[in-house]
Amino acid sequence: MVRYASFLGCQIPMRIPSIEIASRKVFERVGLEAADLPGYSCCPEPVISRQLDETAWLTISARNLSIAEELGVNLMTLCNGCYETLVEANGILKGDPEKMRIVNEILKGFGREYRGTIEVKHTVEVLYEDVGVERIKEEVVKPRRIRVALHYGCHMYREPEGGDVMRKPNMMRELTRLTGVEIVDYGLERLCCGYPTMQADEEFSLKERLLPKLRHAVEAGIDAVVLSCPACHIQFEMGQVMLRRYGINYNVPCINLMELLALSFGVPYRDLHLEFHRSPVRKLARMMEDV
Amino acid sequence: MSEALTSRQRVLLYNPERCTGCRFCEIACAYYHFKEITLEKAHLHITFNEEKGLFEATYCQHCDEPLCVAACPSDAVTKDPKTGWVKINSVRCIGCRTCTFICPLSVPWFNEERHISMKCDFCDGDPQCAKVCSPQAIRVVTREEAWRFNEETYLEVLTR
Numbered sequence: 001m002v003r004y005a006s007f008l009g010c011q012i013p014m015r016i017p018s019i020e021i022a023s024r025k026v027f028e029r030v031g032l033e034a035a036d037l038p039g040y041s042c043c044p045e046p047v048i049s050r051q052l053d054e055t056a057w058l059t060i061s062a063r064n065l066s067i068a069e070e071l072g073v074n075l076m077t078l079c080n081g082c083y084e085t086l087v088e089a090n091g092i093l094k095g096d097p098e099k100m101r102i103v104n105e106i107l108k109g110f111g112r113e114y115r116g117t118i119e120v121k122h123t124v125e126v127l128y129e130d131v132g133v134e135r136i137k138e139e140v141v142k143p144r145r146i147r148v149a150l151h152y153g154c155h156m157y158r159e160p161e162g163g164d165v166m167r168k169p170n171m172m173r174e175l176t177r178l179t180g181v182e183i184v185d186y187g188l189e190r191l192c193c194g195y196p197t198m199q200a201d202e203e204f205s206l207k208e209r210l211l212p213k214l215r216h217a218v219e220a221g222i223d224a225v226v227l228s229c230p231a232c233h234i235q236f237e238m239g240q241v242m243l244r245r246y247g248i249n250y251n252v253p254c255i256n257l258m259e260l261l262a263l264s265f266g267v268p269y270r271d272l273h274l275e276f277h278r279s280p281v282r283k284l285a286r287m288m289e290d291v
Numbered sequence: 292m293s294e295a296l297t298s299r300q301r302v303l304l305y306n307p308e309r310c311t312g313c314r315f316c317e318i319a320c321a322y323y324h325f326k327e328i329t330l331e332k333a334h335l336h337i338t339f340n341e342e343k344g345l346f347e348a349t350y351c352q353h354c355d356e357p358l359c360v361a362a363c364p365s366d367a368v369t370k371d372p373k374t375g376w377v378k379i380n381s382v383r384c385i386g387c388r389t390c391t392f393i394c395p396l397s398v399p400w401f402n403e404e405r406h407i408s409m410k411c412d413f414c415d416g417d418p419q420c421a422k423v424c425s426p427q428a429i430r431v432v433t434r435e436e437a438w439r440f441n442e443e444t445y446l447e448v449l450t451r
Contacts, residue, residue: 047315047423051322084425154313157426165309165426187344192313200318200330209312212341 002130004121005068006034007086009079010042011230018273018281019230022262023078023123025272029139029265030131034076037067043082046155047196050085055102061089062103066114074119076126078258080155080229087120087158122156124228124257128171136178141266143180144288146224148255149217150176150183151236153229154192176226176257179264186220188213195235207246210239214250224253224284226260237278253277253284263288297355298435300375303335303411303418306440309428310346312339316420316429320411323419332402334411335420335429348429350420351398351411353377359390359399359410367408368399375434376413384408 006027012019027034041060050057065086068075077083093100094116104113121129127136152169159165169189176183194209217225227233236254243250259272259281269285317333325332335350357377359368367383368390370376379390379399384407390399391408399410411418421429432440 047319048322048328050423051319051419154311154315155425157309157311159427161427188341190311191339192311196313196315196318197330199328200314204330208339 001031001033002126003033003035003073004076004126004130005037005071005073006123007037007040007043007064007068007075007077007079007082009077009082009230011234012078016230016233016256016276018276019078019233019256019258022256022258022267022272025267026127026258026261026265030127030135032126032131035068035071035073037064037071037075040064040067043077043079043085046081046084046088055099055106057085058089058093058099059103059106061086062093062100062114063107063110063112065090065093065118065120066107066112069114069118074121076121076123078123078228079231080122080153081231083120083122084155084158090116090118090120091160122168122228124156124168124172124175127175133174133178136175136261139265140178140180142264144260144264146181146284146288147184147222148176148181148224148226148260149186149213149220149222150189151193151213151225151227151232152189153227153232154196156228172228172257176260179260181226181260184217184220184222186213186216186222188216193232193235194239195231198235202242203246205235206239206243207248210235211243211248214240214243214252218250218252222252223287224255224281226255226257228257230256241278251280253281254279255281255284297375298433298438300353300434301413301416301431302353302375302434302437303350303413303421304430304432304437304440305348305350306428306430306444307346307348309426310337310348311426311428312337312346313425315423315425319419319423323414324409324412334398334400334409346428349396349398350429351377352396353411353413358393358395362389362393364389374413374416377410378412379408379410381405381407381409 044060156168157165194205197205240250274282317330321329321332365385367380386406399408421431
């Protein structure tokens with residue numbers, strides 16, 4: 001059995017818990033043992049908190065990594081932002097003994113230590129590489145015949161220097177395809193959802209980033225957007241609500257890859273508590289039951 | 292700078308084929324220099340053409356023979372002979388904006404609060420824009436590599 005520690009981050013348990021529910025059901029079905037991380041904290045956020053105080057950023061990351069290390073398992077993240085932080089911090093700590101020493105000096109005060117013995121992976125990597133496409137295919141008992149647009153999310157492209165930045169997005173594409181959906185190319189897959197610029201310029205974020213994506217995807221005739229990152233998910237769902245202030249009306253269902261996988265595995269949509277979404281995902285799930 | 296030093300100079304290189312337009316580079320730049328979450332105070336800018344689906348960036352090339360250095364009437368803009376980075380001395384700058392007008396890319400921008408011109412200072416050797424760029428659209432490379440990339444990417448298009 002494949003064993004990992006599942007790092008949920010902040011957004012999933014607090015704002016879109018249906019992703020957590022779906023992920024637990026998916027992991028169980030494909031034989032992926034996902035241990036909880038008792039006492040984990042925010043990853044923390046990969047850009048501003050890193051700039052604010054890199055040592056604090058590294059220390060908080062190292063603390064989270066040390067919890068998985070104590071359990072004796074590698075760590076996987078459901079959120080792209082958590083992936084960026086934890087994979088980057090892990091790489092820095094492993095490659096810089098002086099930074100590792102400083103961080104452990106601080107962690108000692110909290111009775112913890114990080115030795116740098118674990119790896120960090122994105123959940124799409126774990127499902128694709130460790131579980132395997134064939135194993136997942138076995139579980140797809142209800143292929144979903146809908147047309148979807150994909151949004152990978154910027155942090156998913158993070159690779160070591162010179163690595164293939166499309167490696168993980170291609171895995172996500174492949175995993176989505178397994179659920180039976182038709183992936184529609186709308187031309188702006190790579191464009192950011194606008195979440196990072198929301199704090200700096202809300203109107204720009206909504207009109208120059210989210211809106212072009214929605215417009216192109218809807219024109220391509222999709223039923224839903226499939227996402228992996230909860231931050232992008234919030235931007236897509238809340239962004240559609242906020243765009244109404246500007247007289248722009250979109251109501252596209254936005255579904256997480258884990259939820260789509262769970263539905264294709266035949267998990268009843270009522271068990272996923274899709275009511276936490278701010279877009280008509282429940283309606284989409286009901287519609288899929290009939291197709 | 293000698294030719295050998297020039298080719299080894301560390302510069303920023305932008306690959307539009309990899310950019311997602313997240314503008315984290317701008318946010319990180321402005322936060323690093325001003326501790327503010329804003330796009331307006333960034334030393335580089337990303338633009339996106341929705342119709343053509345194309346990205347482009349405006350950022351300092353830290354030129355071999357910088358026009359901003361030549362044109363500055365108060366000798367506030369200097370090029371470091373060792374690193375090759377072009378910087379504005381904020382104490383010497385008189386805010387005349389000549390550097391902005393002379394720069395082929397209009398990279399230096401006028402800070403209305405401080406009444407001086409500002410530009411990329413290469414973050415003293417550790418550019419934050421490159422650090423936070425997940426798809427590695429902005430990277431720190433040698434000028435030689437940047438020349439090669441830009442020739443392949445742009446010259447071919449221009450001479451077509």
